[in-house]
Structure formats: C-alpha cells, structure tokens
Amino acid sequence: MSSKERPTLGGTRIKTRKRNIAAPLDPAAFSDAVVQIYLDNAGDLELIAKSIESSDLNFSRYGDTFFEVVFIGCRTQPGTTKPDEGERHPYSIIECEPKHELILPSVIYIQKILRRKPFLIKNLENVMRKFLQSLELFEENERKKLAIFTALAFSQKLSGLPPETVFQPLLKDNLVAKGLVLSFMTDFFKEYLIDNSLDDLISILKRGKVEDNLLDIFPPAKRSNESFSEHFTKEGLVALVEYNEKKIFEVKLKEMKSALTTQITEEADISEVIETVKLQIRDAKLPDTEVVRVLWDVLMDAVQWSGKNQQQNANAAMRQLKTWSELLNTFCTTGKLELELMYKVQMQCYEDAKLMKLFPEIIRSLYEADVLAEDTILHWFRKGTNTKGRQNFIKALEPFVNWLEEAEEEE
Numbered sequence: 133m134s135s136k137e138r139p140t141l142g143g144t145r146i147k148t149r150k151r152n153i154a155a156p157l158d159p160a161a162f163s164d165a166v167v168q169i170y171l172d173n174a175g176d177l178e179l180i181a182k183s184i185e186s187s188d189l190n191f192s193r194y195g196d197t198f199f200e201v202v203f204i205g206c207r208t209q210p211g212t213t214k215p216d217e218g219e220r221h222p223y224s225i226i227e228c229e230p231k232h233e234l235i236l237p238s239v240i241y242i243q244k245i246l247r248r249k250p251f252l253i254k255n256l257e258n259v260m261r262k263f264l265q266s267l268e269l270f271e272e273n274e275r276k277k278l279a280i281f282t283a284l285a286f287s288q289k290l291s292g293l294p295p296e297t298v299f300q301p302l303l304k305d306n307l308v309a310k311g312l313v314l315s316f317m318t319d320f321f322k323e324y325l326i327d328n329s330l331d332d333l334i335s336i337l338k339r340g341k342v343e344d345n346l347l348d349i350f351p352p353a354k355r356s357n358e359s360f361s362e363h364f365t366k367e368g369l370v371a372l373v374e375y376n377e378k379k380i381f382e383v384k385l386k387e388m389k390s391a392l393t394t395q396i397t398e399e400a401d402i403s404e405v406i407e408t409v410k411l412q413i414r415d416a417k418l419p420d421t422e423v424v425r426v427l428w429d430v431l432m433d434a435v436q437w438s439g440k441n442q443q444q445n446a447n448a449a450m451r452q453l454k455t456w457s458e459l460l461n462t463f464c465t466t467g468k469l470e471l472e473l474m475y476k477v478q479m480q481c482y483e484d485a486k487l488m489k490l491f492p493e494i495i496r497s498l499y500e501a502d503v504l505a506e507d508t509i510l511h512w513f514r515k516g517t518n519t520k521g522r523q524n525f526i527k528a529l530e531p532f533v534n535w536l537e538e539a540e541e542e543e
Contacts, residue, residue: 160218162194163207167219170201175223177241185248195255202242203259213262213269230276232284232323239284246291256290257297264301267312275312279319286336287327295340303348313349318367330371346376384416385426392430396456406462421472423463428476431456437486445486450497457501470508473498475518482521492528506536 166189173179184191191198200207205224209216228234246252260282267275285293302313324333337343347355350363357380364373391412395405413423435452438444453460464470474495481491498504513533516522 159194159197159207160216162189163197163201163216164219165189166198166201167206167221170221170223171219175221177237181241181244184245191249192251195252196258198252199256199259202238203263213266225277225281226270226274228277230273230280232280232326235277235280236284236288239281239288239290242285243288243290250291253291253293256293260293261297261301264298264316265304265307267302267307267316268310272315275316276319279316280323283320283323287324295336299337299340299342303342308349309351311351314351314363317349318364318369321364321369321372322367325369325371330375333372334375381416381418384412384418385422388412388416388418388423389426389430392426393433396430396434402456402458405456405459409459409463420463420465420469424460424469424473425476427460427463428473428480431459432480432487442486442489446490446493449487449490449494453494453497453501457498457503460498460503461501464503467505467508467511470504471512474504474508474512475516478516478518478522478525479520481525488521488524489528491525492532495529496532509533509536 165187166184169180169183169187173183197207201221201224203225204213204215205222205227206215206218206220208214225235225238228238242256246256263270263278267278270278282298286295286298302308302316307313321333324336334343337346342348347357347360350356350359354363357376360376361373364370364376388409391408392405395408409423409427412418413420431452432449435448437448460473464473477491477494477498481487481494487494495504495509499506499509509529510533513526513529
C-alpha cells in the first residue's frame with residue numbers, strides 16, 4: 133500500500149478576518165439634536181444638563197461639535213467660526229450680553245457636563261484654541277464675551293483647563309499687530325481680578341508661559357514699559373502696573389549685580405566699577421538705598437571664604453573692605469545711606485553663621501575707611517530699629533562704641 137496521503141473532495145476552507153464597519157460621521161445630525169435639547173428646554177441650563185445626561189448622543193465622537201453649539205448656538209463651518217447650515221438656538225454664550233452674571237451660568241453648566249463626561253475637556257480645549265486663533269472673525273462685543281468666559285473658567289477652576297491652551301494660541305503675530313490680543317487680555321484681566329487676587333492671576337500667567345513676556349501682547353509699535361503702564365493705568369489695573377514695575381526693577385538690579393560681580397571678580401580698576409554703577413543708576417533710575425544694598429551683596433559674594441576658620445574669614449572680609457572701601461564711600465553719601473549699610477551688614481551677619489562674630493570688626497573697618505561716620509554708628513547703637521540679632525551685636529560693638537564716646541568727650 134502507498135504511504136502517500138489520499139486526495140479529498142472537501143476542498144480548503146479559507147478564514148476571512150472580520151472588519152469593524154465604522155458608521156459614517158454625521159456632525160450635522162448631532163448638532164441638530166443638541167440644538168433641539170436647548171430649544172425644548174427654552175435655554176434652562178439645569179434642564180439642558182439633565183437632558184444631555186440622559187440622552188444617547190455620541191459625545192465621544194462629536195465633542196468639538198457639542199462645544200461649538202454651546203458657544204455659537206450651532207456647529208461651525210470647517211476651518212471657520214461661521215455658523216453652518218442647520219438648526220440654531222439663541223441661548224449660546226455668543227448671544228448673551230457681555231456681563232459676568234449672564235455668562236457665569238454657562239461656565240457652571242459646562243463644569244457639570246465635564247464632571248459627568250471628563251473626556252470632553254480635550255474637546256473644550258480644541259474649540260477654545262480654534263476660536264482664540266480666529267479672534268479677528270468675531271465682532272468686538274463677541275470677543276469681550278469670550279474674554280469674560282475665559283476669566284470665569286479659570287476663576288471657577290473649570291475641570292483643569294490648562295492656561296497654555298488659552299494664552300499660547302493668542303500670540304499670533306497678526307492678532308497681536310491688530311491690537312486684538314491686547315483688548316482680549318485687558319478684558320480678561322479686569323474680569324478675573326473681580327473675584328481673584330493679583331497673585332492668582334500671576335500664577336495663571338506663569339502656567340500659561342506668558343508672565344515673563346507680557347509686553348508681547350502689545351502691537352510692536354507700542355511694545356514698551358511706558359505703553360504698558362499707560363494702558364493698564366487707564367484701564368484701572370494699577371495693581372498690574374505696579375507688579376510690572378517691580379519686575380522691571382528686579383531685572384535691572386539683577387543686571388547691575390551681574391555686571392559688578394564680573395568686574396570685581398576680574399579685579400577691574402575701581403574707577404571703572406564706580407562708572408558702571410553711575411551708569412546703572414542713571415539708566416535704570418535705581419534708588420540710592422538699593423544701590424548700597426547691591427554693592428554690599430556683591431562685595432561679600434566675591435570674598436573667598438574658608439569654611440569654619442574664623443580668623444581666615446575675618447582676614448578675607450577685611451581685605452575686601454579695604455580694597456573696595458572707595459566704592460562704598462562714593463555711594464554712601466548721607467547719614468541715611470550709611471545707616472542703611474549698617475542695617476544691611478547687621479542682617480547678613482545675623483543670617484550667615486560665618487559672619488556672626490565679625491560684625492564689630494566689619495563696622496570698625498568701615499569706620500576707619502571713612503565709609504561710616506561716628507554719628508551713624510552711635511545712632512544705630514542707641515536707636516537702631518532692626519531687631520534681628522540686635523542685642524548680641526550691641527554687646528559685641530559696645531567696646532568700640534565706648535571708645536568712640538570717650539574720644540568724643542576728649543575732643
């Protein structure tokens with residue numbers, strides 16, 4: 133018998149893979165259905181939210197369309213903010229008056245929807261990004277409504293809406309150049325600060341990565357700190373102006389400190405350093421008291437400290453003061469500034485353990501270099517107002533003060 137397999141008449145059965153048949157997209161029907169819910173409930177957002185919750189509409193597929201209906205009253209034409217054909221309702225955010233109390237219910241309504249359907253947050257981001265990138269397609273009144281809604285959304289902490297989603301799309305060159313971004317952000321600031329602090333606002337701006345470049349919301353021709361102050365003062369946002377001025381001031385101080393640190397580290401000629409300070413004061417309009425504080429910080433930061441060896445630290449500090457006493461002398465020109473320097477020395481010696489015991493030596497060195505006058509030292513000793521470590525420093529300085537008083541009596 134043959135060992136070969138005999139042929140059969142059954143044939144070969146070929147298995148075919150089953151395919152998922154996707155239903156065709158029909159955003160128009162979805163939009164009409166949502167619009168009908170609005171119309172059936174006469175714009176009552178409580179009832180609309182309940183109807184949406186109980187409906188079997190496919191929100192996961194048409195989330196963007198849903199928020200278009202919420203904002204505009206119907207779905208929009210692809211790539212625009214213009215209403216598409218189909219049903220439309222008159223209860224949208226764009227249709228109401230640009231008032232806090234009229235837009236807030238819509239924010240609370242969206243919050244309820246997002247709590248039940250958290251996956252829709254991405255769709256809200258998509259639609260807001262689309263609208264904000266197309267601000268020029270909205271009327272001025274409509275842009276104001278969007279700004280108020282945005283401020284209220286952050287104020288109500290709308291389900292983790294990321295600030296960068298809102299602010300980054302705004303910084304398109306054409307929108308900025310037309311002044312649309314400045315107008316939008318001004319309305320946003322004014323609305324947000326009604327119920328929130330300036331610190332809250334700054335926190336949002338930082339998360340939105342715009343806090344360090346607020347001037348970028350101004351058209352190029354008006355992009356200056358003077359324009360910033362003038363515009364927001366006129367709009368009643370004085371706190372924001374003061375914050376920006378403080379920030380500018382801190383930047384200028386940092387720049388001055390950096391320039392001086394470089395010169396002192398490189399042991400530049402003292403006349404060059406003095407000229408640098410004078411230029412910084414003139415250009416940045418820095419107060420004399422801040423200049424004195426910065427000079428002291430820079431000089432002490434440049435000292436090569438030697439760990440816990442007290443005598444070596446004392447020697448290093450005295451060498452630094454002797455080398456740069458002329459610099460301090462040039463700018464400590466009044467008793468008030470000398471007293472400010474003493475308070476600065478007091479605070480640093482109080483906060484820095486390695487300098488704690490050097491306070492009397494530093495003061496004596498500054499006196500011998502004619503940086504501090506006798507009257508200033510005695511005033512600090514008798515009437516000084518800074519309490520940090522004061523009792524310890526008074527005790528340490530007492531022998532030197534006694535010597536000054538005795539010398540005064542002999543004269």
